[in-house]
Amino acid sequence: MPEKKEYKVIGTRPIRHDGVDKVTGRALYGADFHTAGLLHGRVLRSPHAHARILSIDTSRAEAYPGVKAIVTAKDLPDAADKVADLGEGAVHLKYLCDNILASDKALYKGHAIAAVAATNAHIAEEACALIDVAYEVLPPVLEVRQAMEPAAPLLHETLKTGSLGETAEEPSNVASHLQHKKGDIEAGFAEADVIIEREFVTGTVHQGYIEPHNATALYNPDGQLTVWCSTQGAFTVREQLTEILQYPISKIKVVPMEIGGGFGGKINVYVEPVAALLAKKTGKPVKVLMNRADVFEGTGPTPASFIRVKMGATKDGKLTAAQTHLAFEAGAYPGSPVGAGAMCIFAPYDIANVLIDGYDVVVNKPKSAPYRAPGATNAAFGSETVIDELAKELNIDALEFRIMNGAKEGVKRADGPVFPRIGFIESVEAAKQHPHYTSPNGKKHHGRGVASGFWFNIGLASSVSISVNPDGTINLVEGSTDIGGTRASIAMQAAEVLGIPAESVNPSVVDTNSVGYTAVTGGSRTTFATGYAAYEAAQDVKRQLIARAAKLWEVDEEDVQFADGEFSCINGKEAQLSFHDLSARLGETGGPVVGSAAVNPPGAGGAFATHIVDLEVDEDTGKVQILRYTATQDAGKAIHPSYVEGQIQGGVVQGIGWALNEEYIYNAEGTMTNASFLDYRIPTCLDLPMIDTVIVEVPNPGHPYGVRGVGEVPIVPPPAAIANAIYDAIGIRMTELPMSPDRMLKAMGKI
Amino acid sequence: MARKTHVQTQINGDSVEFLCEARQSLLEVLRDELQLTGAKEGCNNGNCGACSVILDGRLVNSCLVLGVETGGKVVETVEGLAAPDRLHPIQDAFLENAALQCGICTPGFLMSAKALLDNNPNPTEPEVRYWLAGNLCRCTGYDKIVRAVLDAAAAM
Amino acid sequence: MPHVAIPSLMRNLTAGREHVTVPGNTVREVIDNLEHRYPGVKARLCEEGRIKPGIAVYIDGILTTREGLRERLDADAEIHFLPAISGGIGE
Numbered sequence: 001m002p003e004k005k006e007y008k009v010i011g012t013r014p015i016r017h018d019g020v021d022k023v024t025g026r027a028l029y030g031a032d033f034h035t036a037g038l039l040h041g042r043v044l045r046s047p048h049a050h051a052r053i054l055s056i057d058t059s060r061a062e063a064y065p066g067v068k069a070i071v072t073a074k075d076l077p078d079a080a081d082k083v084a085d086l087g088e089g090a091v092h093l094k095y096l097c098d099n100i101l102a103s104d105k106a107l108y109k110g111h112a113i114a115a116v117a118a119t120n121a122h123i124a125e126e127a128c129a130l131i132d133v134a135y136e137v138l139p140p141v142l143e144v145r146q147a148m149e150p151a152a153p154l155l156h157e158t159l160k161t162g163s164l165g166e167t168a169e170e171p172s173n174v175a176s177h178l179q180h181k182k183g184d185i186e187a188g189f190a191e192a193d194v195i196i197e198r199e200f201v202t203g204t205v206h207q208g209y210i211e212p213h214n215a216t217a218l219y220n221p222d223g224q225l226t227v228w229c230s231t232q233g234a235f236t237v238r239e240q241l242t243e244i245l246q247y248p249i250s251k252i253k254v255v256p257m258e259i260g261g262g263f264g265g266k267i268n269v270y271v272e273p274v275a276a277l278l279a280k281k282t283g284k285p286v287k288v289l290m291n292r293a294d295v296f297e298g299t300g301p302t303p304a305s306f307i308r309v310k311m312g313a314t315k316d317g318k319l320t321a322a323q324t325h326l327a328f329e330a331g332a333y334p335g336s337p338v339g340a341g342a343m344c345i346f347a348p349y350d351i352a353n354v355l356i357d358g359y360d361v362v363v364n365k366p367k368s369a370p371y372r373a374p375g376a377t378n379a380a381f382g383s384e385t386v387i388d389e390l391a392k393e394l395n396i397d398a399l400e401f402r403i404m405n406g407a408k409e410g411v412k413r414a415d416g417p418v419f420p421r422i423g424f425i426e427s428v429e430a431a432k433q434h435p436h437y438t439s440p441n442g443k444k445h446h447g448r449g450v451a452s453g454f455w456f457n458i459g460l461a462s463s464v465s466i467s468v469n470p471d472g473t474i475n476l477v478e479g480s481t482d483i484g485g486t487r488a489s490i491a492m493q494a495a496e497v498l499g500i501p502a503e504s505v506n507p508s509v510v511d512t513n514s515v516g517y518t519a520v521t522g523g524s525r526t527t528f529a530t531g532y533a534a535y536e537a538a539q540d541v542k543r544q545l546i547a548r549a550a551k552l553w554e555v556d557e558e559d560v561q562f563a564d565g566e567f568s569c570i571n572g573k574e575a576q577l578s579f580h581d582l583s584a585r586l587g588e589t590g591g592p593v594v595g596s597a598a599v600n601p602p603g604a605g606g607a608f609a610t611h612i613v614d615l616e617v618d619e620d621t622g623k624v625q626i627l628r629y630t631a632t633q634d635a636g637k638a639i640h641p642s643y644v645e646g647q648i649q650g651g652v653v654q655g656i657g658w659a660l661n662e663e664y665i666y667n668a669e670g671t672m673t674n675a676s677f678l679d680y681r682i683p684t685c686l687d688l689p690m691i692d693t694v695i696v697e698v699p700n701p702g703h704p705y706g707v708r709g710v711g712e713v714p715i716v717p718p719p720a721a722i723a724n725a726i727y728d729a730i731g732i733r734m735t736e737l738p739m740s741p742d743r744m745l746k747a748m749g750k751i
Numbered sequence: 752m753a754r755k756t757h758v759q760t761q762i763n764g765d766s767v768e769f770l771c772e773a774r775q776s777l778l779e780v781l782r783d784e785l786q787l788t789g790a791k792e793g794c795n796n797g798n799c800g801a802c803s804v805i806l807d808g809r810l811v812n813s814c815l816v817l818g819v820e821t822g823g824k825v826v827e828t829v830e831g832l833a834a835p836d837r838l839h840p841i842q843d844a845f846l847e848n849a850a851l852q853c854g855i856c857t858p859g860f861l862m863s864a865k866a867l868l869d870n871n872p873n874p875t876e877p878e879v880r881y882w883l884a885g886n887l888c889r890c891t892g893y894d895k896i897v898r899a900v901l902d903a904a905a906a907m
Numbered sequence: 908m909p910h911v912a913i914p915s916l917m918r919n920l921t922a923g924r925e926h927v928t929v930p931g932n933t934v935r936e937v938i939d940n941l942e943h944r945y946p947g948v949k950a951r952l953c954e955e956g957r958i959k960p961g962i963a964v965y966i967d968g969i970l971t972t973r974e975g976l977r978e979r980l981d982a983d984a985e986i987h988f989l990p991a992i993s994g995g996i997g998e
Binding site: 013015019020023031122207210258259289291292483642643646650651652654677682684688690 | 753772774782786787788789790791792793794795796798799801828829830832833838842845846847848849851852853854855856857858861879880881883884885886887888889890891892893894895896897898
């Protein structure tokens, strides 16, 4: 159980350890990497959304001055029928390889076809234009319901629907069907006095990190491959490289550079294997950078979806049944987050009868990648809108309705697991009592909406080692790339154990040769799991230092106590040493002290959030202006509250962008027509008010300090909260994302 | 090989000479020729502000300025913001307010904020939001960035 | 004896039963005993001596690896077979 005590470091707001590097421009991100003899790579991408590749002729490009090498899918090892085990999930190796460089078919506009290494990036780009590719253009499938039609063009002739181990006879674009069932859905609806059923559509959106993907690779003559890149997980890059290149894992070193945002989109590799192939062919270091259009057209969006939700409640306000059909676009290869959406959709509520059907469907769009609580935002847009409608129909306050039906410890989710101690009710109570919710709201065209969200969070493996310096500081070595201040939140947990200030920890994020396996910075796991490893490594240091103090004082280890940064003797002998003073005496007591830990903690503890939004609808332009926003969230225990607030604020604003502006706009040929930051419009600071946050702390029993992951769940409620506020403002239910001015005007009957 | 032009300019107070092709942007020159990698490339078409620098006192997207255009001009980049022994008050305010997460947009925001405060030492919140609207941040939701700029104005 | 929650998509093999109690000290033994009672179950869950890709095994709510057949079980363990989450991890 979490320690119940006053903390010295946890809960404070120190300056982050990498802060000065990042405000002086000295922090080195992937694209900033430079080394002698560097060549520059550029990827040629398919102009067609769906086409058979008939031939690739690179001869004109090879003859271009300055060109050093060209690679295509032929340079990748044969991947047929192999299964790649990526630790966190197994996938068909052919899919993995084909997404790096297409072998037989281009499956989306922007699909990588070939790559050039040249003496500078301009030459590489010019040479790409000289590669002659013959295509047989095929009709694209661009929408999930269309793709599920039996007569739809097939992306993969061999793909057949899998349903938990059973495979269908006929090929289909439906890669898999999943189902969760609890109770008796028909009986549940029979019990209900009010039933609401609605259909929802969400658009394709991008994670929108500001830093494009990048990778630099170098092959040494001894076969050692080194890759420098910006990634959410150096070890997952190593795993993917070893599978895609069929190359020994011990011969690959991945060096994580600073990373300029990821949100789930920098887990899959794209240019890393390409840089490696070019480096192998040239014997020189090769850097491959994407531009912004490459990022939009060639990397993971999060999928569009079609969602049907039906929920029923008694007139007393008890939810009796919930059913959903979730159809998610996986993009070109199977693997949409429909499974996670299915886990999350009704999780905040205690409902006896639930039926969830999910479909993972391939379409001619980039292979989808995780995006912050993947799948949960799509799902919650449907369920939280229907919850709002039920509450209105029953004339019950929307937050009270959530409290009446809220999941608590011991409630079994539809997908099986039973909740441990969670803070859903507490997050709703905090919203209900917030001055925002109790303030007046009644101006014409102004509306207020609320919505909740759930994300399960993950644990997975993390490793940390700590060495003690003679001046009472420690060096902390970790494998979690720092996307948003986790050097600080991890260091603070070690500091708390050892009774030293956060500033006495020097955290380093190191390469895959220099620390134990550590899973990705994702799943809201880093402060939880790598923090857990730091806690355990610090406990290891503490145990060793107790032994040193015992040696110095010539007493038994049991007679040494450590509290508040002081070692003291408790067998009657007067002796005391601070952590600082003892660290100076390691040489005379046996030499250096290094503590380490590798953990795989199971109790990630789910995260819940509840949001309140006030907005104004401009009847003439259809524009929705956010006026006030408050987000409450159970963080378990906020290690560094400023960065918890920051995660909440950032997630909220991404959710606002998803709700109001962001979408891939495709033409009939399957070309994204808005592949720039001008036309794919993410929120700017001018679009927004301050985002108020309320951190609720219901300690997670699965972590020594009670930490729950916080990063993902704040993106889940905004689209539904905003849709509910729009209904409050103008009496219209919006069921399609984004709720952009044109869709608003259409809904209002103005165009 | 494309022909190169000799350019003499002043960057962060130092006289700097470089050779560049006519097609190279100031951003490319800073990053690839001069190894001043503080300015970042987020879009290379003037929409994200990650490459913001100050050119003759005016805030520009360095991806939209050609290297050859900077001859005889004065360029300020994030590398020149701090004094040798202390950070600039805007840098301090960003750290104290936790106004960065991944940090890739931070150099651009710092230069944008400097250009604002150079011209308007006491901006209101709407003025800060209006001025910074050309800089995209995907991590923070801008709340702490806006507060940091207001704090820096108060401190300066 | 361990309790197995039969996924809805496999209940055609168990005559509609949602929960089955079967003996077994490991996941492998439980699946073998399930197969004995409800032929066809093993082919749905395993291939080449491992849990199939795309299937996740949870023991008492905790996810095990694809080598999960070796996992030892407490006498009253609860086992779930669920679709593996792909794309399920984000920022």
